[in-house]
Amino acid sequence: MAIDETDRKLLDVLLADSRLSYRRIASAIGVSVATVINRSRKLEKAGVIRGYTAVLDYEKLGYDIDAIINMKISKGKLFEVEKKIAHHPSVAAVFDVTGDFDSVVIAKFRNRRGLDAFLKKIQTYEFVEGTNTVLVLNTMKNSQISP
Numbered sequence: 054m055a056i057d058e059t060d061r062k063l064l065d066v067l068l069a070d071s072r073l074s075y076r077r078i079a080s081a082i083g084v085s086v087a088t089v090i091n092r093s094r095k096l097e098k099a100g101v102i103r104g105y106t107a108v109l110d111y112e113k114l115g116y117d118i119d120a121i122i123n124m125k126i127s128k129g130k131l132f133e134v135e136k137k138i139a140h141h142p143s144v145a146a147v148f149d150v151t152g153d154f155d156s157v158v159i160a161k162f163r164n165r166r167g168l169d170a171f172l173k174k175i176q177t178y179e180f181v182e183g184t185n186t187v188l189v190l191n192t193m194k195n196s197q198i199s200p
Contacts, residue, residue, distance in 0.1 A: 054099045056200065059084060063092050064101075064200050071105040116161040118168050119189035122175075123154035130180035131155055137178065143171055154185065 056064070062082040066073065073081070079089045096102045111119075126134045131149065135156055139147045146159040158175075162168040168186075175181055 054101060056096075056101070059088070060092055060096060060101075061200050063089060064096070067093075067102070067105075068197050068199065111161050115163050117164060118162040119192070120158075120160050120162065120168055121187040121189065122158040122160060122172070123150075123185040123187070124156045124158065124175070125153075125182040125184075126155045127180040127182055134178055134180050138175060141171065143167065 059082065063078065066078050066081050075086045075089045075093070079086045082089070084092075093102065124134070135147050135149070138144060138156075138158055141160070143160045143162055144158055145161055148157045148159075149155070150157050160168075160171065162171065172184060172186060176184060
């Protein structure tokens with residue numbers, strides 16, 4: 054789907070604060086409220102806007118460990134393993150990747166014990182050939198990008 058400058062401005066405002074009213078968004082980007090409503094619905098219908106959500110500070114919620122888990126998975130079993138792992142409540146994202154590994158999992162844990170239990174669990178999965186875990190020490194940036 055092609056988006057124009059008005060759509061970009063609308064998306065920028067929503068990325069900054071998706072709780073704003075249509076009226077405030079319209080004022081911010083210099084269009085009518087009807088235009089904001091119509092453009093928002095169009096972007097939602099096209100799947101560009103997939104939802105509206107809050108941005109949480111996981112450290113304040115007690116999640117002190119962010120882990121990036123690289124995985125080698127048996128040929129032909131990638132999607133099966135990824136679907137299984139994606140259902141775990143600590144998993145934030147699962148990616149197919151190129152390079153030395155087949156998949157990357159981004160997960161958050163309250164403590165080392167939680168991470169340890171998760172790693173031991175996924176390493177028992179039949180088609181997981183190996184993992185390499187990286188702990189995040191500091192997050193310099195973690196946000197969505199402007200279209």
